[in-house]
Amino acid sequence: MAQQMGSGEIADLVHQMEQSEDDPRRCYALVKQRISEFRQSGYAIPDDLVRMERALMVECMQASQGR
Template sequence: MSDHQMQSEIAELNSELEDMDDPREAYAKVLARIRHYRQAGMSVPHDLALIEKRLMTECMAASQGRD
Protein backbone atom coordinates (compact mmCIF):
# COMPACT_ATOMS: atom_id res chain seq x y z
CA MET A 1 0.00 0.00 0.00
CA SER A 2 1.42 3.37 -0.99
CA ASP A 3 1.68 6.35 1.35
CA HIS A 4 -0.97 8.12 -0.70
CA GLN A 5 -3.36 5.20 -0.30
CA MET A 6 -2.72 5.09 3.46
CA GLN A 7 -3.33 8.82 3.82
CA SER A 8 -6.51 8.56 1.78
CA GLU A 9 -7.72 5.65 3.91
CA ILE A 10 -6.94 7.52 7.14
CA ALA A 11 -8.72 10.65 5.89
CA GLU A 12 -11.79 8.56 5.06
CA LEU A 13 -11.68 6.90 8.48
CA ASN A 14 -11.32 10.27 10.20
CA SER A 15 -14.38 11.52 8.34
CA GLU A 16 -16.36 8.49 9.53
CA LEU A 17 -15.19 9.05 13.10
CA GLU A 18 -16.43 12.64 13.08
CA ASP A 19 -19.95 11.37 12.42
CA MET A 20 -19.89 9.01 15.42
CA ASP A 21 -21.37 10.13 18.72
CA ASP A 22 -19.80 7.45 20.91
CA PRO A 23 -16.02 7.76 21.35
CA ARG A 24 -15.84 4.10 22.40
CA GLU A 25 -17.29 3.01 19.07
CA ALA A 26 -14.84 5.26 17.21
CA TYR A 27 -11.95 3.94 19.31
CA ALA A 28 -12.92 0.34 18.54
CA LYS A 29 -13.00 1.17 14.82
CA VAL A 30 -9.52 2.72 14.99
CA LEU A 31 -8.15 -0.26 16.92
CA ALA A 32 -9.55 -2.59 14.28
CA ARG A 33 -7.79 -0.59 11.57
CA ILE A 34 -4.52 -0.66 13.54
CA ARG A 35 -4.88 -4.42 13.97
CA HIS A 36 -5.40 -4.72 10.20
CA TYR A 37 -2.12 -2.92 9.50
CA ARG A 38 -0.20 -5.04 12.00
CA GLN A 39 -1.65 -8.31 10.71
CA ALA A 40 -0.64 -7.30 7.18
CA GLY A 41 2.92 -6.77 8.44
CA MET A 42 2.79 -3.02 7.88
CA SER A 43 3.75 -0.34 10.33
CA VAL A 44 0.92 1.72 11.80
CA PRO A 45 0.81 5.16 10.13
CA HIS A 46 1.73 7.99 12.49
CA ASP A 47 -1.54 9.85 11.84
CA LEU A 48 -3.55 6.76 12.77
CA ALA A 49 -1.55 6.36 15.99
CA LEU A 50 -2.32 10.00 16.84
CA ILE A 51 -6.04 9.45 16.24
CA GLU A 52 -5.91 6.39 18.50
CA LYS A 53 -4.28 8.38 21.32
CA ARG A 54 -6.80 11.22 20.97
CA LEU A 55 -9.74 8.83 21.10
CA MET A 56 -8.28 6.97 24.07
CA THR A 57 -8.11 10.30 25.92
CA GLU A 58 -11.71 11.10 24.94
CA CYS A 59 -12.89 7.68 26.15
CA MET A 60 -11.11 8.11 29.47
CA ALA A 61 -12.60 11.58 29.94
CA ALA A 62 -16.08 10.31 29.10
CA SER A 63 -15.74 7.41 31.53
CA GLN A 64 -14.87 9.91 34.25
CA GLY A 65 -17.83 12.13 33.41
CA ARG A 66 -15.71 14.87 31.85
CA ASP A 67 -17.16 14.83 28.36
Protein backbone atom coordinates (compact mmCIF):
# COMPACT_ATOMS: atom_id res chain seq x y z
CA MET A 1 0.00 0.00 0.00
CA ALA A 2 1.27 3.45 -0.86
CA GLN A 3 2.05 5.94 1.85
CA GLN A 4 0.07 9.10 2.51
CA MET A 5 1.39 12.61 2.04
CA GLY A 6 1.96 14.69 5.14
CA SER A 7 -0.32 17.66 5.70
CA GLY A 8 2.60 20.04 5.11
CA GLU A 9 3.34 18.47 1.73
CA ILE A 10 -0.31 18.67 0.72
CA ALA A 11 -0.55 22.29 1.85
CA ASP A 12 2.57 23.15 -0.14
CA LEU A 13 1.24 21.48 -3.28
CA VAL A 14 -2.19 23.11 -2.92
CA HIS A 15 -0.52 26.50 -2.47
CA GLN A 16 1.48 25.99 -5.66
CA MET A 17 -1.69 24.94 -7.47
CA GLU A 18 -3.51 28.05 -6.27
CA GLN A 19 -0.74 30.16 -7.78
CA SER A 20 -1.27 28.51 -11.19
CA GLU A 21 -4.20 30.80 -12.07
CA ASP A 22 -6.78 27.99 -12.35
CA ASP A 23 -4.97 26.37 -15.27
CA PRO A 24 -5.54 22.62 -14.89
CA ARG A 25 -2.57 21.88 -17.17
CA ARG A 26 -0.18 23.69 -14.84
CA CYS A 27 -1.70 21.96 -11.81
CA TYR A 28 -1.36 18.61 -13.58
CA ALA A 29 2.29 19.39 -14.36
CA LEU A 30 2.94 20.18 -10.68
CA VAL A 31 1.40 16.89 -9.58
CA LYS A 32 3.32 14.94 -12.24
CA GLN A 33 6.52 16.61 -11.06
CA ARG A 34 5.82 15.58 -7.47
CA ILE A 35 5.10 12.00 -8.59
CA SER A 36 8.38 11.99 -10.49
CA GLU A 37 10.21 13.12 -7.34
CA PHE A 38 8.72 10.21 -5.38
CA ARG A 39 9.71 7.74 -8.10
CA GLN A 40 13.26 9.08 -8.32
CA SER A 41 13.60 8.79 -4.55
CA GLY A 42 12.42 5.20 -4.68
CA TYR A 43 9.36 5.86 -2.53
CA ALA A 44 5.85 4.59 -3.16
CA ILE A 45 3.59 7.22 -4.68
CA PRO A 46 1.06 8.43 -2.08
CA ASP A 47 -2.58 7.57 -2.76
CA ASP A 48 -3.54 11.24 -2.37
CA LEU A 49 -1.20 12.18 -5.19
CA VAL A 50 -2.53 9.44 -7.47
CA ARG A 51 -6.10 10.65 -6.88
CA MET A 52 -5.10 14.26 -7.57
CA GLU A 53 -3.38 13.22 -10.79
CA ARG A 54 -6.45 11.35 -12.03
CA ALA A 55 -8.83 14.19 -11.16
CA LEU A 56 -6.63 16.76 -12.88
CA MET A 57 -6.22 14.53 -15.94
CA VAL A 58 -10.00 14.37 -16.29
CA GLU A 59 -10.25 18.14 -15.82
CA CYS A 60 -7.60 18.72 -18.51
CA MET A 61 -9.37 16.41 -20.92
CA GLN A 62 -12.69 18.16 -20.33
CA ALA A 63 -11.09 21.58 -20.84
CA SER A 64 -9.48 20.44 -24.08
CA GLN A 65 -12.87 19.24 -25.33
CA GLY A 66 -14.56 22.52 -24.43
CA ARG A 67 -16.62 21.16 -21.56
